[in-house]
Amino acid sequence: MPALPDPDSPDARITTLIILGGLVVSGGLIWLALGDWVPLALFAGGLVALASLILLVRHQFPPRSDVQRTMPDWSVTFAATDHPTIAIAITDEAGRMICANQRFIDQFGAEMVPPKLSLAGQGGDLLAEAGRAAWRDGEGRASGLVAAGVPIDAEVRRVGRGQDYLLWKFEPVARHDLAVEADAMLVGRPGRALGEGGFMAAAISPEGRIRAANSAFAARAAGAEAGNIVGRDLASFLRADERNRIYFEREGRKGVPLRLFHLPLVDPLHVTDPAEREKAPALVVLIDEDPAGMDKGTALGYVQTLLGLLPVGLAMTDRDGRFLFANDAFLRAAGITEAELPPYPGDLVVREDKGAIADAVRRHASGQAMAGDVALRLRNQPDEPVTLSLASLRGMGDAAVLLSVKDNSEESRLKRQVAQASKMQAIGQLAGGVAHDFNNVLTAIIGHCDLMLMRHSPGDSDYDDIQQIRSNSNRAASLTRHLLAFSRQQTLRPxxxxxxxxxxxxxxxxxxxxxxxxxxxxxxxxxxxxxxxxxxxxxxxxxxxxxxxxxxxxxxxxxxxxxxxxxxxxxxxxxxxxxxxxxxxxxxxxxxxxxxxxxxxxxxxxxxxxxxxxxxxxxxxxxxxxxxxxxxxxxxxxxxxxxxxxxxxxxxxxxxxVYRGGAVEQRSRKQTAKVNPGQWGHARLLLVEDEDMVRAVAERALTRQGFTVVTASDGEDGLERLGDSGPFDLVVSDVVMPNLDGPGMAVEMRKRMPGLPILFMSGYAEETLRQSISIDQVHFLPKPFSVAQIVDAVHGALAASAPPPNQAPANEGKLPT
Known part of the structure; x- marks a missing residue:
């Protein structure tokens, strides 16, 4: 049927106007000629009937668009459908070939229409039915087709803007070749894994010739893992005895009987005929029938595999004392690699122990079963004696003696680390003690230098000598700070x-x-x-x-x-x-x-x-x-x-x-209070120090500042002075003292005077002391110190403990808390 013009186009509108004008003129002529309304009405009714018929036809056969009437550019479609394995073609409503990719042309030819392809069996009918289903339902499929000996599946879909084309896709059905895959597995990692598990496997052709085999099969059948056995008859490597038990031919009468499994390499879903399966390639798997057999790869191989997984150092020797096997832990304990394993255990020890280990192996290899230990020194570790345990083996073929040595390398390393840490701790304690005692000596030297400098002015003959002594004392004090740093007892300000x-x-x-x-x-x-x-x-x-x-x-x-x-x-x-x-x-x-x-x-x-x-x-x-x-x-x-x-x-x-705390309050030494020295000129101080020279320097320095100083030689003496000569405004005390130390004395004093301020003097770290002393309102003065430093520390402690202005002490004779 010819295509009707588009009513929305300009040509269609002009044609419509011309037709309407002609109809009007025709009606006018009829009226003029006849002068009667009846013919004119019949003429108009006929025109209405004709227009209705035209609209009905257009509804049943819609006009094609410009895109459909225009010949499409099929080169783009051809490029988009290009595929190396899938054949694709496009046909129109009449079954004419519109476009096809190169794979379709190569496989079926350029002139062949898909429904008329020459397919094996009932393939042509199946494909035609798929095409009819696609016109009817939009999609159709056909499976089990064979074209030129190649199995294919077909898919047909209705496509296009007007749904007036069919897209044909022919995809070859991929089928796995089990025989080829089995060959690749046997010579690869899966074959080695089977061998480690004691399975000997070979792939054979329908004629019984070996296509591929794993290394375990080659080692047992040909005597070498790399033996050339491909292409040889499987039966030539096997023999059967009078009881129809199977053995490897090369192992002779001492061989181990085998169990054989025959697996056809065919797809059971596609090949169901038993005769066809017998003619297919096969996989042959052999395992040892009798676990008492003792050749490489049999029960001994299982034992070796098990020993290799254990973390304990284990090895086996034959009756002549030769190594048969050693696991990784044994090699590590001996300090060697697998390539360095000697023939005999005696080669691993020092010369003096060779005879002992040889005799022990000989005793355990012959006679009744026994076990024992031998103390010896390894050649690579002569300074660390080890214990070698021996046990007799029975029923394990050539293996006669089991050797066990403990790997002490990790334990020895940890022992060395602990010893080093203990040594460093002991050295640190010693260094801290030496620094503490040395600080007392330096405190006395520096203090006496300061006192002498007060009596000499620059220019005196002794002034420079005193300054030199003081300078060298400060250098010595820096050395003590190094020692305290090593012993982790110095004062830090984190x-x-x-x-x-x-x-x-x-x-x-x-x-x-x-x-x-x-x-x-x-x-x-x-x-x-x-x-x-x-x-x-x-x-x-x-x-x-x-x-x-x-x-x-x-x-x-x-x-x-x-x-x-x-x-x-x-x-x-x-x-x-x-x-x-x-x-x-x-x-x-x-x-x-x-x-x-x-x-x-x-x-x-x-x-x-x-x-x-x-x-x-x-x-x-x-x-x-x-x-x-x-x-x-x-x-x-x-x-x-x-x-x-x-x-x-x-x-x-x-x-x-990494520090995860919040804002940290920085601990720093309090600044010296800006007070008038005369403000505390009449303060009473209790000075407790067990070192006579330090106590003498501190007493003279504080007395020169106008303080009233009462001295005590230790903590117990200080408690007595508090009862006899108290009360005091401040206690200045050493930390480490015999009988009763400074913190213990301070606790007892606070029971009597709760608000009594205390100034501790020590060469140890302030942080360490504050952690060990659970006493509030204490102050700290590090040793060594000068005369000026102890005076400033006393002034600062008194100022920090003073009551607020216009506030009297809470109790007579006691300082406020």
Whole structure:
């Protein structure tokens, strides 16, 4: 049927107007010719009937759009449907080929219409039915088709804007070749896994020839895992006895009977004929029938596999004492690798123990079953005796003796760490005690120097000598501070801070210290958490490590190198990955100081944090730098590690736990009260000190300031003075004293005078003392101190305990709390 014009087009509208004009003119002519309304009415009715018929026809056969009437560009469709394996074609309502991809042309030809394809069996009818279903329902399918020997599935869909085209898709059906897949598995990792489990497997052709085999089968059948057995007849490797039991031919009469499993490599859903399955390739699996057989890969192999999984060091020898097997734990305990395993156990021990272990193996290999232990020394670890346990084996073929040695490497490492920690703790206690006693001596020296300087003016003959003594005493006091830092007993003033800020503040000083031959590099990580530490002490840590790195790089030839300081964010996941036995799992902010110096051997690394240990020449180092670093880091709650290799440089890693508290109230020494010295000129002081020389200096210094001083030699004496000579405005006391120490004395005094202020003097850390002394309103003066410092401390303690203005004391003879 010819297509009607579109009523909305300009040509259609002009044609309509012409037709209407012609009809009007025709009606007028009829009226003029006949002069009667009846013919004119009949003419009009006929026109209405004709218009109704035209509208009905247009409704049944709608006009095609311009897009449908215009020939489409099928090259775009051809490019979009191109596929290497799927054939695609498009037909119109009349079954004419409109477009097809290259795969369809190659497989079916360019002139063939899909419903008329030459398909095996009933494929043509199935495909035609799929096309009719697509016209009717929009989609149709056909399965089980075969074209040129290739199984295919067809899918037909109704497409297009007017739904007047069919899209045909022909996809080949993929089928797996089980035989090929079995060959690949046997020569790959699955085949090795089967062999480790004791399964010997081979894939054979329908003629019985070997297509592929795993290494376990090759080892038993041909005597070598890499034996060339592909293409050979499977039956040539097997034999049967009079009882129809199967054996490997090469193993002879001593072989182990086998159990054989035959698995056809066909798809049971597609191949159901038993005769066809017999002709298909097959997988043959062999296992040992009798577990008492004792050749490689049999029950002995199972035992070896089990022993290899155990964490205990185990090995087996034959009756002649030769090694048959050793697991990884045994090799680690002996300090060797699998390639270094000698033929005999005697080759693992020192010469003196060779005879003992040979005799022990010989006794356990022959005669009745027995077990015993032998103490010996391994050749690679002659300084650490180990115990070797032996047990006789029966019913295990060539295996006659089971050897067991405990891997003590981890235990020895932990023992060394504990011993090192104990040694460092003991050295720290000793250093703290020495520093405390030395502080008393320095306090007396510095105090007497101050008293003598009060009687000499600059220019006197003795003034410079006294100043020199005082200066040297202050230098000695700095050494005691190093010792206290190592023993973690120095006074710290912790603050919440960021490590990059401390490193940046120290960088300019470091550039001057390390010199021009050393290059300083500073690298900062992002999002570091805050830490709580003493910024001044932390700067000392960085300076000490940088100076040590500088000296190590200047000792090289040629001298020089790069000193790198890094700050790092270390998360709890990073700590878990380190697998450290010392560093707890937590979030840390770390400082890493790396140098390219000469490095350190392990024996030096074990002692670098000990006080007075140094590798420098005499007169060029005190050995207190790294011990001070160690003490500051530990007292701040951090951890320090060293990693060094001779000739490869050294890296010090310091980890501080991330501080998660709120705003921290900084503990700092109170400023000296600005008071008139005469205000406390008549104050009564009780001075308690067990060291005569310190007590004498302090008494003279305070008496010169107008205080009334009563002295006591220990805590019990102080309590007696409080009862006999009290009351007192302030008690100045040492902390560590015989009989009754300072805190114990203070508790008893507070029972009698609750508001009595106390000033403690000590060479130990203020933080440590405050944690151990549960007494409020106490003040602290570190030793050694000068005359001016003790006077200022007394003034400050009295001012801090004074009552507010216009307030009288609460009780006569007692100071307010």
């Amino acid at each position: 603050q919440v801070l960021q490590l990059p800020d401390i490193v940046s503040d120290t960088s300019e000083l470091l550039k001057r210290l390390i010199g021009e031959k050393i290059v300083l590099e500073v690298q900062h990580d992002r999002n570091l958490g805050p830490v709580r530490a003493d910024p001044g002490q932390l700067e000392q840590v960085i300076v000490n490590l940088a100076v040590n790195g500088r000296d190590a790089m200047l000792a090289k030839r040629p001298p020089g190198g790069t000193l790198t300081i890094r700050t790092r964010k270390v998360t709890a996941a990073d700590v878990r990955a380190m697998n450290s036995d010392i560093l707890p799992v937590d979030d840390y902010s770390a400082i890493l100081v790396e140098d390219g110096g000469t490095g350190m051997p392990p024996d030096v690394q074990a002692r670098i944090f000990e006080p007075f240990f140094t590798t420098k020449e005499v007169g060029k180092g005190t050995g207190l730098g790294l011990s001070t670093v160690y003490g500051i880091v530990k007292q701040s709650g951090g951890y320090i590690f060293v990693d060094s290799e001779p000739g490869q440089g050294t890296t010090f890693s310091i980890y501080f736990p």
